[in-house]
Amino acid sequence: MAPSKDRLNQLSGHLPTIKAKAAATKANSSPQDFTLKDNATGKTYSVPTPRSTNPKSLTVLDNRTNQLYEVPIQPGNTIDATKFKIMKEEDEEGQVAYPPPGGPGLMVYDPAFQNTAVTRSSITYIDGDEGILRYRGYPIEELAEKSTYLEVAFLLIYGELPSKDQFAHFSDEVMRHTFLHTNVSDLMHAFNYDAHPMGMFITGLAAMSTFHPEANPALAGSDMYLEDSLVRNKQIFRILGKSPSLAAHAYRHRIGRPYNAPQRDLSYAENFLYMLDHLSEPNYRPNPKLARALDILFILHADHELNCSTAAMRHIGSSHVDPYSAAAGASAALYGPLHGGANEAVLRMLESIGGVEAVPDFLQQVKERKKKLMGFGHRVYKNYDPRAKIIRRIAYEVFDICGREPLIDVAIALEEAALKDEYFVKRKLYPNVDFYSGLIYKAMGFPTDMFPVLFAIPRMAGWLAHWVESCQDPAGKIWRPRQVYVGPTKRGYVPLGHRDVPTREVWWPPTMARRTQLL
Numbered sequence: 099m100a101p102s103k104d105r106l107n108q109l110s111g112h113l114p115t116i117k118a119k120a121a122a123t124k125a126n127s128s129p130q131d132f133t134l135k136d137n138a139t140g141k142t143y144s145v146p147t148p149r150s151t152n153p154k155s156l157t158v159l160d161n162r163t164n165q166l167y168e169v170p171i172q173p174g175n176t177i178d179a180t181k182f183k184i185m186k187e188e189d190e191e192g193q194v195a196y197p198p199p200g201g202p203g204l205m206v207y208d209p210a211f212q213n214t215a216v217t218r219s220s221i222t223y224i225d226g227d228e229g230i231l232r233y234r235g236y237p238i239e240e241l242a243e244k245s246t247y248l249e250v251a252f253l254l255i256y257g258e259l260p261s262k263d264q265f266a267h268f269s270d271e272v273m274r275h276t277f278l279h280t281n282v283s284d285l286m287h288a289f290n291y292d293a294h295p296m297g298m299f300i301t302g303l304a305a306m307s308t309f310h311p312e313a314n315p316a317l318a319g320s321d322m323y324l325e326d327s328l329v330r331n332k333q334i335f336r337i338l339g340k341s342p343s344l345a346a347h348a349y350r351h352r353i354g355r356p357y358n359a360p361q362r363d364l365s366y367a368e369n370f371l372y373m374l375d376h377l378s379e380p381n382y383r384p385n386p387k388l389a390r391a392l393d394i395l396f397i398l399h400a401d402h403e404l405n406c407s408t409a410a411m412r413h414i415g416s417s418h419v420d421p422y423s424a425a426a427g428a429s430a431a432l433y434g435p436l437h438g439g440a441n442e443a444v445l446r447m448l449e450s451i452g453g454v455e456a457v458p459d460f461l462q463q464v465k466e467r468k469k470k471l472m473g474f475g476h477r478v479y480k481n482y483d484p485r486a487k488i489i490r491r492i493a494y495e496v497f498d499i500c501g502r503e504p505l506i507d508v509a510i511a512l513e514e515a516a517l518k519d520e521y522f523v524k525r526k527l528y529p530n531v532d533f534y535s536g537l538i539y540k541a542m543g544f545p546t547d548m549f550p551v552l553f554a555i556p557r558m559a560g561w562l563a564h565w566v567e568s569c570q571d572p573a574g575k576i577w578r579p580r581q582v583y584v585g586p587t588k589r590g591y592v593p594l595g596h597r598d599v600p601t602r603e604v605w606w607p608p609t610m611a612r613r614t615q616l617l
């Protein structure tokens with residue numbers, strides 16, 4: 099559409115405050131004009147730069163309607179997406195033409211949430227370009243060196259490092275809730291011997307929601323968790339306490355050994371190793387160095403702001419369902435190979451590569467998009483993942499005790515070659531947390547399919563921290579993204595046998611496909 103005089107008048111007509119501001123600031127900053135080009139004639143028109151009186155705002159010109167809108171920029175360098183809802187296309191009579199009246203107005207289309215903030219959070223800070231990760235302001239490196247997983251869990255959930263008394267009380271509560279109900283135990287026994295432990299873990303968590311009616315909003319009231327921090331805390335103790343027990347149960351079941359009762363007097367990681375490994379040795383105690391290594395891995399995995407599974411926890415929790423069901427859903431999201439299942443996928447990849455000599459060929463296949471370099475790349479980090487650096491160091495400490503895992507040479511050769519290769523450099527692909535963790539778990543004797551479970555246990559603290567934060571968020575609402583409908587317009591039902599259906603494109607049973615090929 100040509101920027102006619104009318105249009106320019108209309109533009110200016112919408113700009114009383116903007117014009118005033120422009121005049122006021124002329125002497126100081128001489129606002130520049132911007133140029134509108136008429137594509138039909140090639141002519142250009144000079145238009146005064148629209149300015150709002152609010153310097154912390156966007157001035158949006160909807161070229162469909164010549165309407166100008168002021169969209170305030172909020173703290174955190176964000177804009178309120180609902181401010182765009184009023185932007186609608188009008189027909190010649192000034193009626194809303196698109197979207198249809200009552201439709202959603204202009205929406206932000208952001209598949210995979212690549213640039214959409216869905217909450218304000220004070221839990222975890224990541225600077226992906228600089229490779230910085232902090233929990234509640236504390237650098238991950240410092241926490242990994244000086245803290246413990248349970249202390250970090252307290253920090254994440256309640257916002258501050260605990261006092262001595264608070265910590266004693268908190269860890270006592272968590273360790274008192276490590277026992278599984280015998281029916282949950284029996285449920286675990288119902289699985290096949292080779293069931294993936296992540297499936298067992300997710301099932302166990304979901305089942306736990308049925309054992310505590312007082313914790314079920316379906317029975318005890320929709321807003322129970324918003325109002326009552328006591329009932330919230332009780333479920334936090336139970337979930338943190340029982341997660342390692344569920345994981346240990348899954349592990350013992352598959353190796354055909356009886357489940358070990360938890361030991362309250364051990365640390366969180368020690369108790370987990372105890373439940374995994376104790377057989378008949380009197381006074382069995384796990385190796386303290388391995389327990390510490392595992393505890394550090396737990397700290398590193400405790401939270402990572404709004405990744406796929408944490409977003410799932412918040413999304414599911416936003417319906418006010420109980421936290422067991424939400425954590426089961428979050429665990430399911432974590433299970434995928436693009437997320438927490440990557441540590442398992444890395445090990446399977448390293449095994450398939452086999453030796454250092456096969457690395458160049460493998461990388462070539464990655465560059466040809468025949469394979470993916472698992473454990474590399476990250477949506478947020480465009481630098482070395484700070485957790486991967488710490489994990490690489492721990493790997494050698496664990497190898498000193500358990501013996502060197504030979505696949506480490508393949509991993510190092512892969513890393514070195516990838517970091518020099520233009521394909522990876524250009525895309526800023528660096529090793530992430532999963533690249534080396536699997537090697538540690540393997541050296542410690544964990545079966546490969548336990549790796550995602552070892553990620554899920556510590557991530558429970560992060561999920562719960564986000565759940566608590568969302569329960570306390572005055573802006574909290576049920577999550578409900580929008581979509582752009584691209585399906586058919588209204589059509590009438592045609593009875594079976596009277597339809598002209600492009601069957602092959604829609605669905606074709608394999609048996610029929612075989613039969614028609616024969617015909």
Ligand SMILES: CC(C)(COP(=O)(O)OP(=O)(O)OC[C@H]1O[C@@H](n2cnc3c(N)ncnc32)[C@H](O)[C@@H]1OP(=O)(O)O)[C@@H](O)C(=O)NCCC(=O)NCCS
Pocket residue numbers: 435436437438440464469470471472473474475476477478525527530531532
């Ligand atoms: C983590 C991950 C899902 C992030 O995905 P994303 O933010 O959507 O990034 P993209 O898939 O858009 O990747 C950007 C580019 O890098 C490439 N890339 C990303 N990760 C890659 C990998 N691991 N191997 C090879 N190429 C990779 C993509 O092909 C894409 O290339 P292109 O721009 O030429 O198409 C992705 O890097 C990945 O699949 N990594 C492997 C799985 C993994 O380790 N997950 C654990 C994460 S902690």
